[in-house]
Amino acid sequence: MTVFPAGQQFQTEGECLPSYQARLACRAGQADTTAGVAPGFVQGNLAILPEKFAAAFHRFCQLNPKPCPIIGMSDVGNPQIPALGLDLDIRTDLPRYRVWRDGELIEEPTDVMAHWRDDLVAFVIGCSFSFEEALLADDIPIRHIERKVRVPMYRTNIACAPAGPFAGPMVVSMWPLKPADAIRAVQITSRFPSVHGAPVHIGLPQSIGIADIANPDYGDPVPIAPDELPVFWACGVTPQAVIAAAKVPFAITHAPGLMLVTDLKNKHLAVL
């Protein structure tokens, strides 16, 4: 595949995709968020691990598909993932990265060219952004979007199936819905198994180990009205938390909310 430097004249239709333009902007250091960027295109969470740990992490994802749905991965040492995007370079095409050593966050660079190694494997993991679009299109309100805050996320008592050094609780995201909307949201998100799919819980936070719904472990709290139920989806923060807890010697992830924009379309992820 030909690599086009940022700013080069577009040659084909694919090169004009808003998703490709978003990646080029990231690559050129001209992007500081992916929120609201390239509407309709799939954004993914990133996890990069040395080959020595990649097989166990891949198995972890296989065993825990709801929090860790893999939508793409690279060959060992190859920074491109052609199936996810034209000219995609996983080292440069996100706005910001997190570099981890032994479970400690050591740097948040805007590219990882200097950190790239021939033994690294990149995993791109589906994200609930993809079905938020379908929910909004169906007039299902999404509280954290309405309030322009980060989605509240909680560690649960639901144990992920462990694989090698990777183990830990499932992290869930939550938003409150009226019961009829919650039922509709189950139907809609069930169509998107590759981006977390149906909720994992509804209505009884204490049943999944959430003691205080007003104090999320990640993100921002949102109010729940008396005629609403909290609805919980498996969350892509799970693999990040698990990687940090595993204290692997080296790992790279995306910075929260600053995702990989792919050329896949959200609507194409629907199975029905």
Added chain:
Amino acid sequence: MTVFPAGQQFQTEGECLPSYQARLACRAGQADTTAGVAPGFVQGNLAILPEKFAAAFHRFCQLNPKPCPIIGMSDVGNPQIPALGLDLDIRTDLPRYRVWRDGELIEEPTDVMAHWRDDLVAFVIGCSFSFEEALLADDIPIRHIERKVRVPMYRTNIACAPAGPFAGPMVVSMWPLKPADAIRAVQITSRFPSVHGAPVHIGLPQSIGIADIANPDYGDPVPIAPDELPVFWACGVTPQAVIAAAKVPFAITHAPGLMLVTDLKNKHLAVL
């Protein structure tokens, strides 16, 4: 279509269906229930109205498909519904009927030969029995079946869309489920739109006008554990309640729990 009298030697494969045998037993006065009869075959609620009211009732069902999903209807004055079963005679093939005059229940005969008129139209309405089978096959527990009681049913504050003299609140059935089972039950019952489909509510009975969950308006109460949510489906008692409230001069319905057994298979009602 040839009409086979009860007990006649079966001539074809269709005549051997357990559903047909069940109808013949009803016709011969040898059946006092349809519970557990002909597993796998669709059972339906019955409503028979004079042609003068049938169009408005048909429109009521059209406007309220969740509580009133029509799975078959007769021509005016014709007691057969070939699409629902071989040799089916709606006047004789249920164990027991209810005959209504001006909204009053006047008789509960085992056939309605003496009440049949050339202006009557029969409606057969889907029933949640059909998806109970799919839920049980998926290991979703159903409390009223476990306890061998009638499902609890409640009048709600959800108004049906009115048509002619037919109007009133939606009646719902309820059973309690753990939240993960409730989510799975939404997925499974969504596949069965012709037998009430997905739940209409979950978790907050007071939001739909149910003041005391322990005191159902119809059926028997069932306990709800602290780690369970009440899940509510639109119920086929709705059209019966609406017909009674409309005080139409004449109507026939099935007696509660004593249904029409059809030759349709429950699994064939699944849309996906």
